[in-house]
Amino acid sequence: MADKVKPRVKVPKKAAKGEVIEIKTLISHKMESGQRKDSDGNTIPRQIIHHFTCKYNGEVVFESEWHGAISANPYMAFRTLATESGELEFIWVDDDGSEYTTTAKIEVS
Amino acid sequence: MTGLAAAVLSLAAYHAGSVVAEDKPVVQPPEGSPLDELISGYNFRDAATKALQDDDFENPGFLWVEQAEGLWEEAEGEAGKACADCHDGVESLQHAATSYPVYFEPWKKLINLEQRINLCRTEQMKAEPWKYESDQMLGMTALIKYHARDEPVNVAIDGDAAPFFEKGKEFYYERRGQLDMSCANCHENFSGMHIRADMLSQGQSNGFPTYRLKWQGLGSLHRRFKGCNEQVRAEPYERGSDEYVNLELYLAWRGQGLPIEGPSVRQ
Numbered sequence: 001m002a003d004k005v006k007p008r009v010k011v012p013k014k015a016a017k018g019e020v021i022e023i024k025t026l027i028s029h030k031m032e033s034g035q036r037k038d039s040d041g042n043t044i045p046r047q048i049i050h051h052f053t054c055k056y057n058g059e060v061v062f063e064s065e066w067h068g069a070i071s072a073n074p075y076m077a078f079r080t081l082a083t084e085s086g087e088l089e090f091i092w093v094d095d096d097g098s099e100y101t102t103t104a105k106i107e108v109s
Numbered sequence: 110m111t112g113l114a115a116a117v118l119s120l121a122a123y124h125a126g127s128v129v130a131e132d133k134p135v136v137q138p139p140e141g142s143p144l145d146e147l148i149s150g151y152n153f154r155d156a157a158t159k160a161l162q163d164d165d166f167e168n169p170g171f172l173w174v175e176q177a178e179g180l181w182e183e184a185e186g187e188a189g190k191a192c193a194d195c196h197d198g199v200e201s202l203q204h205a206a207t208s209y210p211v212y213f214e215p216w217k218k219l220i221n222l223e224q225r226i227n228l229c230r231t232e233q234m235k236a237e238p239w240k241y242e243s244d245q246m247l248g249m250t251a252l253i254k255y256h257a258r259d260e261p262v263n264v265a266i267d268g269d270a271a272p273f274f275e276k277g278k279e280f281y282y283e284r285r286g287q288l289d290m291s292c293a294n295c296h297e298n299f300s301g302m303h304i305r306a307d308m309l310s311q312g313q314s315n316g317f318p319t320y321r322l323k324w325q326g327l328g329s330l331h332r333r334f335k336g337c338n339e340q341v342r343a344e345p346y347e348r349g350s351d352e353y354v355n356l357e358l359y360l361a362w363r364g365q366g367l368p369i370e371g372p373s374v375r376q
Contacts, residue, residue, distance in 0.1 A: 004176065004244075006172060006175065006176065008166065008171075008172070008175070010166045024166055024167065026166065026167065026169065026172070028169075028172040031325075071322075071325060072325035072326065073169040073172060073325070073326075075167060075169070
């Protein structure tokens with residue numbers, strides 16, 4: 001799944017104001033550790049997602065730095081407070097500089 | 110009476126690890142089966158692995174399924190056709206998910222799902238065949254199995270398939286490799302017992318393709334066959350070889366009636 005990185009997120013469509021909601025994310029990524037060698041004995045360079053951010057209507061509500069020893073196709077779940085209707089944005093940053101993003105809408109009443 | 114209850118309880122725990130409540134139901138074996146009951150590999154795994162399979166969102170196998178949903182619609186090859194142009198939705202292939210491998214007259218031998226997909230690609234779409242263990246092939250087989258979820262495995266072993274079934278059975282019981290072990294030595298004689306830190310399952314195939322945590326990815330049944338063969342230090346066969354396709358049929362019959370779980374999650 002390395003060639004085609006694809007994020008998935010699960011956010012409740014509706015929530016009550018002040019409710020704690022659980023957000024689940026999963027992204028396809030090889031998370032090459034940098035510890036492995038290819039068949040010729042050369043080290044395969046490290047390439048992992050090293051940063052993950054979640055923004056809620058532009059405001060960062062969750063952020064994490066990732067290091068080695070995180071599995072391929074990493075899964076991340078966290079909770080946040082439903083404050084207002086709008087959009088959640090998810091950003092994964094790769095070692096090679098690319099950013100994978102996706103968004104999800106939430107309706108808060 | 111108390112003693113008997115305790116014995117039954119310990120037997121259940123013995124078969125299923127620590128969590129009994131969440132197990133998949135056991136199935137009565139087909140006539141002639143050497144097994145008393147058919148148990149999905151799911152029941153042999155620990156709670157965390159089961160939880161990963163139980164939630165389609167958390168199950169990483171669905172990354173491949175989603176990719177394949179796109180491939181299903183995508184026209185490829187000189188004929189300019191997609192899977193969707195011939196087939197009425199993936200659900201229409203439910204019978205294929207439960208009944209393959211089947212005897213295929215033009216080849217005078219068995220054909221499995223992967224080979225059938227590639228035949229569609231080369232004959233109908235005039236496209237390049239997919240590699241057996243490619244993400245596309247794994248995704249497509251996972252997609253087809255997913256749309257047949259909970260449908261019981263139902264392979265035909267009579268008629269033209271019979272001699273190939275017998276060959277598969279022979280393979281299953283044949284000792285091989287430096288360790289001189291057959292499939293049955295682990296999966297029939299000692300299923301439910303530990304082999305070092307791992308618990309031996311019945312070696313059922315209803316969960317394939319499976320997301321194996323060890324592989325960090327989705328893998329085919331034939332990949333697992335190769336792994337098993339290598340572990341007894343035998344020379345493995347190629348994926349899609351006659352030996353493995355015959356074994357695939359025999360193995361499917363050993364799990365005749367077990368619900369399809371692909372893409373499952375295993376350790």
